[in-house]
Amino acid sequence: MKKARTMKLSLPIEEYMNPGHLACQGCGATLAMRYVLKALGQKTVLCIPACCWSVIDGPFPYSCLDVPIFHCAFETAAASASGVKAGLEMVGDKETTVVAWAGDGGTFDIGIQALSGAAERNDNIIYVCYDNEAYMNTGIQRSSATPYGAWTTTTPVKHFKDQPKKDIVAIMAAHRIPYLATASVAYPEDLFRKMKKAKEIKGTRFFHIFAPCPTGWRSRPEDTIKLARLAVQTCYFPLFEVEWGEKYTINIKPKEKKPVVDYLRLQGRFSHLTEKEIELIQAGIDRQWHRLLRLASEREKLSVGGE
Amino acid sequence: MKKVIMGNHALSYGAMLARVQVISAYPITPQTQVVELLSEMCASKALEAQFIKVESEHSAMAALIGASLAGARTFTATSAHGLTLMHELLHWAAGGRLPIVMGNINRALAPGWNIWADQNDSLSQRDTGWMQFYCANNQEVLDSVIQAYKVAERLYIPAMIILDAFSLSHTYEVVDIPEQSQVDAYLPPFKPAFRLTPDEPHAFGGLTSPDYYFELRYKLQKAMENVPEIIEETGREYEKKFGRYLGAVEAYQVDDADLILVTSGTAGSTAKVAVDKLRKRGLKVGNLRIRLFRPFPFEIVRHYLRRAKKVAVVDRNISYGHHGIFYQETKSALYGFSSVPIFGFIAGLGGRDITPETFEEIIDYTFSHETPEAEIIWIGVKK
Ligand SMILES: Cc1ncc(C[n+]2csc(CCOP(=O)(O)OP(=O)(O)O)c2C)c(N)n1
Ligand code: SF4
Ligand SMILES: [Mg+2]
Numbered sequence: 001m002k003k004a005r006t007m008k009l010s011l012p013i014e015e016y017m018n019p020g021h022l023a024c025q026g027c028g029a030t031l032a033m034r035y036v037l038k039a040l041g042q043k044t045v046l047c048i049p050a051c052c053w054s055v056i057d058g059p060f061p062y063s064c065l066d067v068p069i070f071h072c073a074f075e076t077a078a079a080s081a082s083g084v085k086a087g088l089e090m091v092g093d094k095e096t097t098v099v100a101w102a103g104d105g106g107t108f109d110i111g112i113q114a115l116s117g118a119a120e121r122n123d124n125i126i127y128v129c130y131d132n133e134a135y136m137n138t139g140i141q142r143s144s145a146t147p148y149g150a151w152t153t154t155t156p157v158k159h160f161k162d163q164p165k166k167d168i169v170a171i172m173a174a175h176r177i178p179y180l181a182t183a184s185v186a187y188p189e190d191l192f193r194k195m196k197k198a199k200e201i202k203g204t205r206f207f208h209i210f211a212p213c214p215t216g217w218r219s220r221p222e223d224t225i226k227l228a229r230l231a232v233q234t235c236y237f238p239l240f241e242v243e244w245g246e247k248y249t250i251n252i253k254p255k256e257k258k259p260v261v262d263y264l265r266l267q268g269r270f271s272h273l274t275e276k277e278i279e280l281i282q283a284g285i286d287r288q289w290h291r292l293l294r295l296a297s298e299r300e301k302l303s304v305g306g307e
Numbered sequence: 308m309k310k311v312i313m314g315n316h317a318l319s320y321g322a323m324l325a326r327v328q329v330i331s332a333y334p335i336t337p338q339t340q341v342v343e344l345l346s347e348m349c350a351s352k353a354l355e356a357q358f359i360k361v362e363s364e365h366s367a368m369a370a371l372i373g374a375s376l377a378g379a380r381t382f383t384a385t386s387a388h389g390l391t392l393m394h395e396l397l398h399w400a401a402g403g404r405l406p407i408v409m410g411n412i413n414r415a416l417a418p419g420w421n422i423w424a425d426q427n428d429s430l431s432q433r434d435t436g437w438m439q440f441y442c443a444n445n446q447e448v449l450d451s452v453i454q455a456y457k458v459a460e461r462l463y464i465p466a467m468i469i470l471d472a473f474s475l476s477h478t479y480e481v482v483d484i485p486e487q488s489q490v491d492a493y494l495p496p497f498k499p500a501f502r503l504t505p506d507e508p509h510a511f512g513g514l515t516s517p518d519y520y521f522e523l524r525y526k527l528q529k530a531m532e533n534v535p536e537i538i539e540e541t542g543r544e545y546e547k548k549f550g551r552y553l554g555a556v557e558a559y560q561v562d563d564a565d566l567i568l569v570t571s572g573t574a575g576s577t578a579k580v581a582v583d584k585l586r587k588r589g590l591k592v593g594n595l596r597i598r599l600f601r602p603f604p605f606e607i608v609r610h611y612l613r614r615a616k617k618v619a620v621v622d623r624n625i626s627y628g629h630h631g632i633f634y635q636e637t638k639s640a641l642y643g644f645s646s647v648p649i650f651g652f653i654a655g656l657g658g659r660d661i662t663p664e665t666f667e668e669i670i671d672y673t674f675s676h677e678t679p680e681a682e683i684i685w686i687g688v689k690k
């Protein structure tokens with residue numbers, strides 16, 4: 001008799017997201033949700049403000065998720081989640097994980113006040129920002145998460161965005177919350193592990209998930225994972241964790257840092273950039289990467305000296 | 308138990324007796340004492356509630372919407388700029404059919420920072436789908452909070468309990484604070500038909516096409532139309548238990564009145580003093596104080612005003628480019644039912660005092676004119 005062949009899966013087989021969602025092909029935000037729910041399980045409540053995900057979920061009376069969703073006002077993801085958590089606790093449910101799930105616009109811009117408030121109070125919620133680097137729901141307008149050099153409909157090529165991306169992770173680290181992490185849809189096992197870890201921590205936990213958007217980035221849907229991987233390999237979007245605002249741990253250190261041009265050239269939104277502008281972008285990435293290495297090694301030194 | 312308390316504390320006691328479960332609030336003059344006392348009640352466990360100390364009124368309302376959707380009884384209090392900052396979320400609360408109860412201290416809006424009484428803050432929210440109760444004394448404030456939860460949770464409509472700045476919020480009066488057990492017998496725990504829970508996963512408030520949205524709003528209006536009847540029913544039940552009737556209006560000396568004043572808030576109490584004084588002079592004057600402004604109790608207002616020879620509406624507010632807002636509503640209630648001349652007065656904006664003499668002037672004017680000489684008759688504007 002033939003021996004049955006088994007395949008070992010690196011993620012649980014359970015799905016909390018069903019077919020029939022309304023996302024574009026190759027949508028990174030959609031994958032992010034699928035992986036996050038695999039880690040958090042069904043005892044989860046989502047607070048989703050206006051963003052692509054308020055459409056992706058599907059029209060009333062349908063929903064593509066097996067967890068309850070509160071579609072909330074654009075600027076209120078964090079405050080809504082704080083309220084839901086308190087409400088659930090007061091009606092006797094202390095277990096359910098409450099997640100605020102917002103885009104970069106809802107996090108870096110209009111929702112940052114509520115997010116800062118919840119983080120300062122250390123409310124017991126997980127805040128996930130899936131970052132596609134612009135307001136996609138409304139048709140690709142710039143946000144403060146849009147990187148230097150990018151085209152959007154409000155930063156046309158002649159006036160492309162000439163400010164750097166806001167450093168949301170530094171801002172959240174400055175709140176000294178118990179846990180924050182960056183993650184990527186190209187590294188689902190890493191994302192899964194960190195989300196599992198976060199689930200067991202009490203207090204405000206923040207995730208910044210890199211989520212390519214073929215529609216807004218003018219990239220090919222089949223390049224979504226490639227782009228997300230390149231973002232990590234070029235150190236454009238490093239994967240790391242920060243505990244209590246101080247303890248930095250880099251999760252993936254590329255053996256050989258790839259040049260950012262490899263990443264930029266796959267996306268129409270950067271196609272106008274000159275070599276000089278690309279050099280500027282590269283220099284910015286190098287600076288940020290060194291800063292991160294320093295922060296991570298400082299804490300290594302600290303823990304060696306202190307323990 | 309009888310106690311001498313300020314209007315703001317009457318709100319806090321009302322919330323405590325209603326056993327609210329989640330409070331979220333942000334300080335603003337003249338509301339602060341409401342939440343200070345509630346903080347103490349939570350800290351001392353006199354009240355088993357979570358108090359989320361948010362960074363803005365906007366987040367306060369957002370948090371309560373979340374908590375209410377999760378199935379908890381919720382409360383906040385604010386005033387003026389805090390209320391107007393919440394504006395978008397007031398629509399979310401009502402559109403989401405969440406029976407949140409909120410105290411609002413009627414205060415003027417800047418510029419020209421002004422912390423004194425003025426109704427424009429709450430009246431600017433009249434189309435958000437919230438019930439609005441304008442109170443005239445501290446006892447009514449406390450009683451209204453308890454009644455509001457009963458009505459709100461039955462019909463799934465949020466409610467605003469409104470107090471004039473200082474003339475009510477900071478005025479101390481004797482208030483009968485009912486026994487908890489009696490309140491419990493009147494107001495059962497909040498058990499919504501649907502709530503946010505993994506046990507029964509629903510998506511609330513998602514993408515809603517024209518195929519559905521229209522009916523959802525139709526249902527909100529239909530529920531609103533039931534409010535006056537439920538106010539009457541719950542107000543009578545309250546009277547049976549606590550000896551105080553809580554109706555949509557308070558009618559004073561109206562039965563034989565030639566001239567009926569239409570008032571709201573503390574001006575409604577002051578008007579009664581003027582009515583007594585002028586009745587002694589032989590003038591047949593009465594006062595109809597509107598307690599329930601939203602939904603507007605059309606039938607009740609019609610019932611009382613139809614028989615009058617003249618009506619004088621006094622507004623501490625204005626819809627710029629139009630009229631005083633109670634004046635608009637009163638006219639629309641009577642349109643097609645009565646041809647009684649209706650006079651619209653504006654007085655007391657930004658905390659200018661409204662005194663018995665103010666009403667005497669209004670009454671004199673109304674008696675001495677066939678019809679109003681202007682769209683708005685201003686009382687006490689310095690020339
Ligand atoms: C108060 C308010 N302002 C503006 C909007 C319109 N709006 C809806 S979604 C959105 C952009 C969302 O961008 P982001 O958070 O990055 O999510 P994405 O659409 O990219 O997934 C905007 C501007 C709104 N719903 N509410
Ligand atoms: S626009 Fe981008 S983020 Fe939005 S659904 Fe399409 S691919 Fe996903
Ligand atoms: Mg975005």
